[in-house]
Every structure is written in structure tokens, then in C-alpha cells.
Amino acid sequence: MLNVGSPAPKLTLQTLAGEPQPLSALYEHNPKTLLVFLRHLG
């Protein structure tokens, strides 16, 4: 379980085109990043 103050896990997501997208590349280039994990699409 991640809590406030924990480091974000090091992992890689994918773009819709199938390109790898490291999570760190998201937050390192923005002052704050809100990750919204969706349920099923619908």
C-alpha cells in the first residue's frame, strides 16, 4: 500500500500507440501530477 510520503513505484506504462512511457517521465517534467487510475471504460 502506498501512503503519503512514499516514493512512487518505478514502472512503465504504455501510450495508446504502444510506446513505453516511464512513470518518472510524467512527474519529473511537471510540478505535480495527478494519476487517475480508471475502472473499466464504460
Place this chain on the structure above:
Amino acid sequence: MRDRKAEFDAREISIVLVSFASPELAAHWQEATHFPFPLLLDPERRAYAAFGLGSSVLAAWHPKMFLYYFRLLAKGRKLMPVKGDPYQLGGDFLIDQQGMILLAHPSDDPADRPLVSEILSDLNPFRVQQPLSL
């Protein structure tokens, strides 16, 4: 969230959506919904697991979910057929530029989401961000 995008922009918060859907379904959904946020994929749900997001049959069928969907329909929201695991839970996590978690809100049920004001208030520099310890 979409309606309050300007408030997030003003506070330099970038919103990124994550889904476990297939690329084809995700592209269709993005085109249909016009959500103004980037959508990334985690088809094997490694990120979901790493952030502690599980699945729950009981939570998905909780009676309050019927009220939740009724309210969505009353607002004119068009519901799409469920595609994918209906029991996977979501969550919201605010991360700073150094990769530290500022806000963690794993959903207890499908309707459990943090208030926008709660997310924005966590940016108050005078607010204690970590649990107090003795």
C-alpha cells in the same frame, strides 16, 4: 474533474489517466468522451498492483452503487457497456516532481473518489502532508 480543469491548470497539476483497457478500446473511449487528459495504458495491471489497487466483487455490487449510477443517469450521463473487468477498483494519486506521493486515495468502492477540493487543498504548503508520528 473535466469541468474544473482550469483550477488544476492554475496549480500546475497535470492530470494523467491510466486504464487497463486494450489500446483499441482506449482509443475508442477517448474519441467518444473527449476527455482533455492524456490516457496511458497498463494492460497487465502492474501499476494498479504497485499502487495497491485491487478488485472487489462485493464493492462493485454494493447497494450504494445503484444510487450512484441512478444519479449519473439523472444528470444525463450516457453509460457505455462494461468492457473489461468490472470489479477492478481505481484510485487517485498526486505525485510531486521528485516522485513523492502527496495524496493517496485508493478507492474502497467504484464510487469512492476524492473531492476535487480535497486534492487542491493538499497543495497548501502549510498543511501536514505526512501522518503524525510520536
